[in-house]
Amino acid sequence: MMAVGAQTLFKKELLRFWKVAFQTIAAPVLTAVLYLMIFGHVLEGHVEVRGVPYGAFLMPGLVMMSVLQNSFANSSSSLIQSKVTGNLVFLLLTPLSPRAWFVAYVGAAVVRGLCVGCGVALAAVWFVPWSAFQPAHLGWALTFCLLGAAMMGSLGLIAGLWADKFDQLAAFQNFIVMPMTFLAGVFYSVDSLPGFWKAVSHLNPFFFMVDGFRHGFFGVSDSSPWVSLGVVGVAFAIVASLALHLLQRGYKIRH
Structure with a gap:
């Protein structure tokens, strides 16, 4: 019964965002491509990060940022x-x-995040050298992409359960999710920051998602991919456990 119920709710959640794909998929892809066009065009040829041209360096960061933000949303x-x-x-x-709810909501969030991420990668073909689309370690890239999307889908469940209105959800996204995403090394190498801010960045689990995903493309990163995998795995376990606990309690949905 759980499998059938989870499958039905999962299908409903897929149809929910696919019915308005222009808003849920095309719009985020366009936003990421604008970032790539503006920053890539201005800084290409002037900035090189760890031997990687800036446009190529930026592309995986924007893909991962899009995956994380849209999985949460x-x-x-x-x-x-x-x-x-x-x-x-x-x-x-x-x-x-509660497990069926969790699997359906988080599963649909992962699918949407991956759809947007693939859209960004496909659009980036026009702006980034083809060599950037030949991952050095495809397994690492897929692992961090899936783990990051699942963690953000779980975090979105927590935010959706906690919020009573759209204003509260917007505050959660604008003051927590967006700053942590932008400060995760999407547009720059964390290794280039001063000591204090570099240490602060390493307290941000989003940094390890982006850094691990970028390692999958270029084989270079600011942190060991194994350390990143450990941090992201623990973060996902904590957030998923909390989301399941709130669902089991019926937090703000049964009363």
Whole structure:
């Protein structure tokens, strides 16, 4: 029963964002491509990071940033929308377990994040040398992409459960998710920062997601990929456990 229920809810969540793909997929791709066009055009030829041309260095960071932000947005916006419109009660009437909810919401968030990430990578072909699209370690890139998307989908569940209105969700995204994403080394190498800010950056789990993903492309990174994998894995386990705990309690959805 759990498998069938999770599969049905997962399909519903896929259709929810696919029905408005122009907004949920095309718009984020366009935003990332604008970043690539502006920063890549201005700094290409002037900046080289660890022997990698700046445009090529920027591309994996923008792909990962898009994956993380859109994975978070999918699960969080779906939950808050259901709470505000009142149709969440129809899910509560079903015999779905908390694990089924988790698998469906997080699974759909991962799919949306990967769709946007692939869209950004495809669009970047026009601006970045082809050599940047031949990953040195494809397994590392896929691992960090999937783990990062799953963690952000879980975090989106937590934010959606916590928020009572769209304003609260926007505050969570604008003051927590977006700053941590932008300060994760998407546009620069953390290794080039002064000592204090470099240390602060290493407290940000988003940095390890971006850095590990970039290692998969170029084989170079600011931190060991094994360290990054450990940090991201622990972060995902903590966030996923908290999301499951809140779902089991029915936090802000049963009362």
